[in-house]
Amino acid sequence: MRRQIGPVGRATRAAYGVLLAFPVALFSFAVATDIAYLRxxxxxxxxxxxxxxxxxxxFGGVxxxxxxLALLAGLRSGRRAPRLLHAAALALMCLLGLINAFKHSQDAWSxxxxxxxxxxxxxxxxxxVAALVAYSGAMNEEAA
Amino acid sequence: MRIGTLTCVAALLALGACGRSDPNLNQTGANPDLPGVRETLVPPMRIAKPVGWGDAVPTAPSGFTVTALATDLQIPRQMLVLPNGDILVAEGRGGGAPRLRPKDVIAGVIKKQGNTKVESGDRITLLRDADNDGRAEVRTVFVDGLDAPYGLAFVNGYLYVANQDALVRFPYQEGQTRITASPEEVTKLPAALNHHWTKAMTASADGQTLYVGIGSNSNVGERGMAVEEERAVIWAIDPTTGARRTVARGIRNPTALAIEPATSALWAVVNERDEIGPQLAPDYLTSVREGGFYGWPYSYWGKNLDPRVKPQKPELVATAITPDYALGSHVAALGLSFATQGGFGGTYAEGAFIGQHGSWNRQDLAGYKVVWTPFSAGRPSGPPVDFVTGFLTEEGRARGRPVGVTFDPAKRILLVADDLSNTVWRVAPQR
Structure with missing residues (x-):
């Protein structure tokens, strides 16, 4: 049986999508500007x-x-694998991003x-990866 | 201060490396031990938290006494003794280079913890202690409305003041306690950004030339090399016409200049680069060779390449001069004054007093004292020895931080400006 989500739920998902767009755009942009610097x-x-x-x-930290929190709240729900994958990708992103922020605080070429x-x-x-899992909708599907 | 511990923990997590110093390295003298370059994701930072002096005073060797000649100044930096014995104290804080990176914002907040909260004086205070009893019977604001004055010189009846943006001069009559004349601009000084803003100055022995030190606009070129035009240099300026030429280049931050009395040669103390390890690169004392290149930003201590600088300039590095005398890494030498006319006599007859503001870029605090480097025949002749100490408490908190030092041969006293407690200390032989 499929549960309908209400307007609040829909707005929450939309807002989360917007939030996710920031790390996707900013971290991708940093690849381009890094290459520009090295050239x-x-x-x-x-x-x-x-x-x-x-x-x-x-934004990625938020x-x-x-x-x-969603993972904790939805512990009993069926589709845990996509949520786990999403959270793990975000965690990896934040860890690497933190190391990279320190790396980029070094001077000149370093x-x-x-x-x-x-x-x-x-x-x-x-x-x-985190965003593709989220935007695919897999996390929001109920177990069959 | 727990920031150091936190950064170390972060660095350990990130890289498995924390900036520990090797106490067995000798980093002073003509041939300092240089470890390999060690970059960490987070530079080791340790700021000595200010605590003030209370009833304490700095410690000098036995046979000397230390008293406060003036307190409640507004960030005293460098000093000058006029021909009649009056003492001038330049007060202020300059700089204000824009913050370009998240790091600039964060490091700025951390480093501020170790500095005075007093507003920049932008003035020169006159102190008169004619009977040399250690009490200034006259204290006046000599000149006001300056722009972060630092270097001072008196030549041919004029007081020259190196503001952070220009060299200006004032006519001076002996005995004056206040100058009301407007400043006459001798020449502009490089002032864009002013990452290192202090404009150190001294006059040549014959009074025909003023030497002005102009620090780099970055640690190691991370603001781009375009902003380093005529930075990390020493200028020779004609005091009457303002004409100038560059006598030394690649000399990262020459924070104090002085004339060695036996040879009349120009010497400088220079602050070297940060963030390549707690024991790199050594700050140094050096004679300044005409036309010399001292390595910055491409190399340190002669021809040791800095891997952070790209593109390198090997043909320029091949000409880099090795400085004369290392003072230790990150000690932040800001004061230099030679003993003249026999100094204090004995072991303190020939040599230089060097004020060391103290480190931030190493876990084991370094500097925070005034050292004496003995000279013989115009060259350093032995290891530096502590002369004025006590600026740190046993817990590693800062009572004060020494900046300029000035030896007055007429009164046989050493003056030490302390820009944390806003005091001028007077060190004199006990009578």
Missing amino acids: TAEMQWSNFSAWSITVGLV ALVCAL SVGAFGLILSILTAVAAL
Whole structure:
């Protein structure tokens, strides 16, 4: 039997989708600005990366808290696997993003370097995985 | 301060590395031990929390006494003794480079914990202790309305003041206690951003040249090299025309300049770069060679490459001069004054007093004292020895932080500006 969700539930899901859009966009943007920095040694690109990663981390952190609460609240619901995958991807994204924020606080070339670019790519991939799981709707389906 | 512990824990989690110093390394003198570059995700930061002096005073060697010549100043930095014995104290705080990264915001908040909360004086105070009893019977605001004054010099009847943005001068009559004349601009000084804002200054022995130190606009070029034009340099300025030439380059932050009395050579204390380990790179004392390049940002202590700087300039690094004398990493040497006319005599007859403001970029606090470096025939001749200490409590809290030091041969006293407790200390032989 399928349960209908009300307007409040729909609005909550929409808001969560908007929240998730920030880390997806910001962490992906940081990959592009990291590459731009490594190609030009123009510090402004590295500064863009640093801000993108920091703000991505703020929104991503809020999303992670929401995901963990939803996981706890929905412990007995059927479709736990997508929720677990989503929360795990978000957690990985936040951990890598935090390390990457520190990496990008180093000076000049060390603010990016090979390690910074790898961290940026992995963080962006984790963000994309988390968002794809969420946007696919798999987390919201009830068990058959 | 628990921030240091927290950053260490974070760094440990992130990298498994925490900035521990090796006490067996000797980081002073002509051949300092240099460990490898050690970058951590979070730089080790430890700020000594200010506690004030209470009834305590700094400690000097036996046979000397320390008293406060002036208190409640507004961030005293460098000092100058006029021909009649009056003491001038430059007060203020400059800088204010824009924060470009999240790091600039966070590090700014942390470093502020270790500094005075007093507003910038932007003025020069005059102290007169004609009978040399350690009490200033006259204290006046000598010049007001300056812009973060730092370097001071007196040449040919003019007081020269190095503001953070310009070199200005005032005509001076002996005995004056207040200058009302407007400043005459001799030349502008590089002032964009002013990440390192202090403009140190000294006059050549013949009074024909003023030397001004202009610090870099970043730690190691992380604001881009475009803003480093005529930064990390020392200028020689004609005091009458304002014409200038650059006598040294790549000299990261020359915070105090002085003339060595035996040779009349220009010497500088220089603050080196941060965030490549608790024991890199050593701050140094060096004679300034005409046309010399001292490495920044490409290399430190001569030709040791800094991996953070890309693109490198190998042909320039090949010319980098190794400084004369290391003072220790992160000690933040801000004061330099040579003993003249026999100094205090004995072991303190020939050499330099060096004020060390103290570290933030290492867990084991370094500096926070005034050291004496003995000289012989115009060159350093031995390891530095502590001269004025007691700026730190046993718990590692800061009672004060020394900046400028000035030896007055006429009165045989050493003056030490303390910009945390806003005091000028007077060190004198016991009578």
